[in-house]
Structures are given as structure tokens and as C-alpha cells.
Amino acid sequence: MHVQGTGARSAGVVAGLAAALAFATSGPVVKPLLAAGWSPGAAILVRLTLGAVLLAGPAVLALRGRWSVLRADAATVVGLGLLGVAGASTSYFLAVDRLPVAVALLVEYTGPLLLVLWSWLRTRQAPSRTTLAGAALAMGGLVLVLDVTGSLRLDPLGLVFALAAAVGNAAYFALTARPIALPAVTLAGAAMVVGAATVALLALVRVLPLEAPDVRVDVLGARVHWAVPLAVVGVVPTAVAYGVSAVSVRLLGERVASFLALSEVLFAVLLAWVLLGEAPRGVQVLGAALVVAGVATVRRGADRDVVSGAAPPPADVLAPAPDQDLDPPAGRATTVSPRA
Secondary structure, eight states: OOOOOHHHHHHHHHHHHHHHHHHHTHHHHHHHHHHTTOOHHHHHHHHHHHHHHHHHHHHHHHHTTOHHHHHHTHHHHHHIIIIIIIIHHHHHHHHHTTSOHHHHHHHHTTHHHHHHHHHHHHHOOOOOHHHHHHHHHHHHHHHHHHTOOSOOOOOHHHHHHHHHHHHHHHHHHHHHTSOOSSOHHHHHHHHHHHHHHHHHHHHHTTSSOOOOOOOEEEETTEEEETHHHHHHHHIIIIIIHHHHHHHHHHHHOHHHHHHHTTHHHHHHHHHHHHHHOOOOOHHHHHHHHHHHHHHHHHHHHHHHHHHHTSSOOOHHHHSOOTTSOOSOOTTOOOOOOOOO
16 A cells, blocks of 8 residues: 655646646547538547557556456446446537537536535535535536526437436546556556447447548648548547546546546637637636636545545555555455445
């Protein structure tokens, strides 16, 4: 066992912010492709397949030949691939097809609140007032950043898809944060394979239509082949983002990491300003400040919740040290228990 220090926490925050920035690049890059006739299903399938291929090398290297660890943690890998990768991304795109993007995002990003509620129900320990105050600040700020105003068309099925995306969002952090022996990047890579296979199956049974015309699109003022934006999406907001995010979740724990991930929306607004000239409104700047304040408050409350038992500690605290032998002795099975 090893103890998480300030350096590990700082590294987790930096990794979380880097992952959020990487995730935020997907919208501006893939949007022109969808406008040119590509279906969301086709874009998701190519994105996850590329991500799985790119993460394969780092995932195998991190595993260091300990295939027994991958087999022992197969349930977590499959759950993460089904819910946190394929489920979250597919449900979100289906929700966007029926709801305004801001509404779909707002509902999806209630995932951190679902995690707080689940921990509350599971442990029967109420979160600290600090945590609840931080959650309220962050979600209120998110509403302002997304600027959810005016007349909204709230399609019932669209809301169901958005809620499914929120569950997938919560499952991603809960499963990634488990104190298992599988390295974070290996978990991300293996789950990406499961996610890509799941989306391919959904496309095969025609739940997700596949439309992939041979087109050229405008990306950042340049006319490029469709393969260019997909290559960027497969590398930055998929392989890099998921790999780095998994490390952040292990270091910070599900609760802090999930609220820190709200910064993806802030980065998306910033990128729209820098790349598309869409300057944020004053209310969005205020909302961004509230999100930052809320995340910082949740971070303070998380320590109290861990002590009281209302929240599990980060997996980095509970996982075996990197130099510990993780292979089971001959004739014995190793069982890695999920957090209580």
C-alpha cells in the first residue's frame, strides 16, 4: 500500500484538465463532418476503432505481460466499455439528434450528481455540506455556461437518451476509479476495444445508421479530406483523452475527477472563441467562475467525505505499489474486490 501525496493530487488535476481540453476538441473538429453527411454512428465507430488501435501499444506495454491481471479485471473492463465508452457516447449522439446540444450536455453532465447520490445510498452516509455546496455551485455554473435559455424543445425520447448518457458518464468515473491491479492506460485501451465492438454491433443490427460519404470538409479554414478530422478525433479526444483521463481518475477518485471533468465545457467555449470567433457572453464567464469555484469546493469536501466514509478514497491510495508483484501464486486465484 502507498499513500497518495500532494504531488499525486496535483498530477491528477493536471491530467484531468489535459483530458478535458482534449475531449473538448471533438466538437469543432467533427461537426463539419456530420454537416457533410456523415452519420453520428459512423463517426463514433471510426473514432473508437482508431482510439483502440492507438491505445493498444501503450496498454500492452503497461501490462508488462501480466495477462492474468487483465483476465481478473475483465468484468470492470467490459462494464466500462459498455457503459462508460459505448453507452455514454452513443446515447449522447442520439440525444443531440432530438434535443438542443446545450440541453443534452446539461443532462449528461448530471453524471457527477448521480455519483454523489449513489455513494449516499450505498454508504448511507450523507455527503458533507461542503460537497453539496460545491455540487450546487458547479451545476449552477454549468447552466450559465451552456446558456440554456429561450424556448426549448424537450423531446421525451431525447431526454431518455440524455439521461442514459448521464448514467454512462457516472459509470465511466465509478468503474475507472476502482482500485484494481490493471494499469489505468490498459483499462482505457481494453475498454475502448469493448466500446468499439459494441458500437459495431449496434450498427450491424441497425440501431445506429452508418452513413459515410466520401466528402471534403472545411476544418479551421482549410478544405480537407474526411479522413483528416476523423484522424484528429481518433487521436486527441479519444486515445489521448481517455488514456490521460483514466490516470486522473485513479489519482483523484471518482467524485473529484467527475466534477473536474466539467471543465470540458469551459474548454469547449474557449475553443469556440479562439477557433470560431464565438466570444463568450458575460453570463457564460460568470458561469465558468462558478464551475471553477464549485470544483474547488467539492475537492475540499471530498477529503471530509473520505474520512466519514461517505466517499471512497482514490484508487491510487488503495492499489498495490507499482513494484509489487501482482501475478497470483501458482494454484491460487487472485480476487480484486471493488470498493465497498
